[in-house]
Amino acid sequence: MALISVMSAKGSPGATTSAMLFAALWPRESVLVDADPMGGDVALRLPSDEGTPLRTDRGVLSLMPLARRGLAADVVLEHTQIAQGGQRVLTGLGGPEQAQAVGSLWDEIGRALGELPGADVIADVGQAYSRSTHLPLLKRSHTVICVVRPQVTGIVHARERLGALRQALIGPDGQSPAVGFVVVHDVQDQRETDSTARALLHAHDWLVDFGSLAEDPPAARMFDGLPVRRPERTMLVRSGREVVARVHSTVPSPHIYPAATDHLPPSADVPAKPARKGLRRRGKADSGPAPEGVTVPPFESQSDAAVDAAIEAAMTAAPEPSQPPPPAPAVGQGETRQSRRTASRLPTVQANPAPEPTHEPAPPPESATPADQPPAPPSGSRRLRKSSS
Numbered sequence: 001m002a003l004i005s006v007m008s009a010k011g012s013p014g015a016t017t018s019a020m021l022f023a024a025l026w027p028r029e030s031v032l033v034d035a036d037p038m039g040g041d042v043a044l045r046l047p048s049d050e051g052t053p054l055r056t057d058r059g060v061l062s063l064m065p066l067a068r069r070g071l072a073a074d075v076v077l078e079h080t081q082i083a084q085g086g087q088r089v090l091t092g093l094g095g096p097e098q099a100q101a102v103g104s105l106w107d108e109i110g111r112a113l114g115e116l117p118g119a120d121v122i123a124d125v126g127q128a129y130s131r132s133t134h135l136p137l138l139k140r141s142h143t144v145i146c147v148v149r150p151q152v153t154g155i156v157h158a159r160e161r162l163g164a165l166r167q168a169l170i171g172p173d174g175q176s177p178a179v180g181f182v183v184v185h186d187v188q189d190q191r192e193t194d195s196t197a198r199a200l201l202h203a204h205d206w207l208v209d210f211g212s213l214a215e216d217p218p219a220a221r222m223f224d225g226l227p228v229r230r231p232e233r234t235m236l237v238r239s240g241r242e243v244v245a246r247v248h249s250t251v252p253s254p255h256i257y258p259a260a261t262d263h264l265p266p267s268a269d270v271p272a273k274p275a276r277k278g279l280r281r282r283g284k285a286d287s288g289p290a291p292e293g294v295t296v297p298p299f300e301s302q303s304d305a306a307v308d309a310a311i312e313a314a315m316t317a318a319p320e321p322s323q324p325p326p327p328a329p330a331v332g333q334g335e336t337r338q339s340r341r342t343a344s345r346l347p348t349v350q351a352n353p354a355p356e357p358t359h360e361p362a363p364p365p366e367s368a369t370p371a372d373q374p375p376a377p378p379s380g381s382r383r384l385r386k387s388s389s
């Protein structure tokens, strides 16, 4: 299904946090892919569903040797793990050395991720520019979203990087992913957010304005594995739902469209749904060659021997988990767990009896949309009213 890449231009505006949020709130099944060439963060931030560390030797790194021969969807899914909260995750690389070594394989990884049956992929691609090692992955994306902070430096770097990137993303068929931005904004300063959007759109009228995410440090802690009480009521999640609705409206719909209610939690007297067929193990025949017209030549051509050597070095250097890792989750296992959890796959859903000292918004009024409803349709308004929390 769809591959959505979340990037930054410079600095650390919140690409990883935003990608984790989008995946958690995505209205269809999703796989969060840590594809930051500078080194994966997700495995460092979240534990597994079992409470053990997510394995870094099972993810993009372990897929690389297989990518040379073509990746079947079931193989990709077998290399994913389930993170705290039920999110399916493909953990990232150790750093730029590994990313560089396997540069020619990003295209095959991107192709496979964009064709996963029954799940959309949200990829944290970290900082990206027109000559990034992993540019082929971005080219395979349906949508590329740049996370921007509303400071002059953030705006200028985003404007320049996106301008150059746009040209580099155009494929041989003339097609390019939809490219847009999200502003991480201070809810107290709406003008700054609006002027950021205006400045970017003025420079590049092809950009898509996907809205804004609240700058909400207490809530962002949930993506560091820290407890956040009632995360679904935080400004971060509420703003995230609006952005996700906008992004989701731009991606292609599959022929078989899972009902949005599939992510609603089963109520106490309703049994959990079984895992859907979409993520069950499938035969290799499901993953054929790239469709005609979308073949993208490798960005960096390397000989097989060179790639072999690089992969072997990367695999040898992969850190061993400190304790025996849990068995890889069976395909479909995550959905069963997830269906017993919440409407989203927010990582911190366990109750924290101690009240948070700050930030906890008041309960929503009776008329407010419950947090476990599907995302509201795009409203066009970028403003978040604190009083509605």
Ligand SMILES: Nc1ncnc2c1ncn2[C@@H]1O[C@H](COP(=O)(O)OP(=O)(O)OP(=O)(O)O)[C@@H](O)[C@H]1O
Residues within 6 Å of the ligand: 008, 011, 012, 013, 014, 015, 016, 017, 018, 036, 041, 126, 127, 184, 213, 214, 215, 216, 217, 218, 220, 221, 236
């Ligand atoms: N919406 C947000 N509200 C509050 N804090 C945020 C938000 N998004 C990100 N942050 C914080 O900003 C810091 C950087 O975030 P993050 O790691 O997601 O950025 P990044 O762009 O992925 O950075 P890097 O390029 O280093 O990987 C983190 O401390 C994170 O908690």
Ligand SMILES: [Mg+2]
Residues within 6 Å of the ligand: 015, 016, 017, 036, 041, 124, 126
């Ligand atoms: Mg990051």
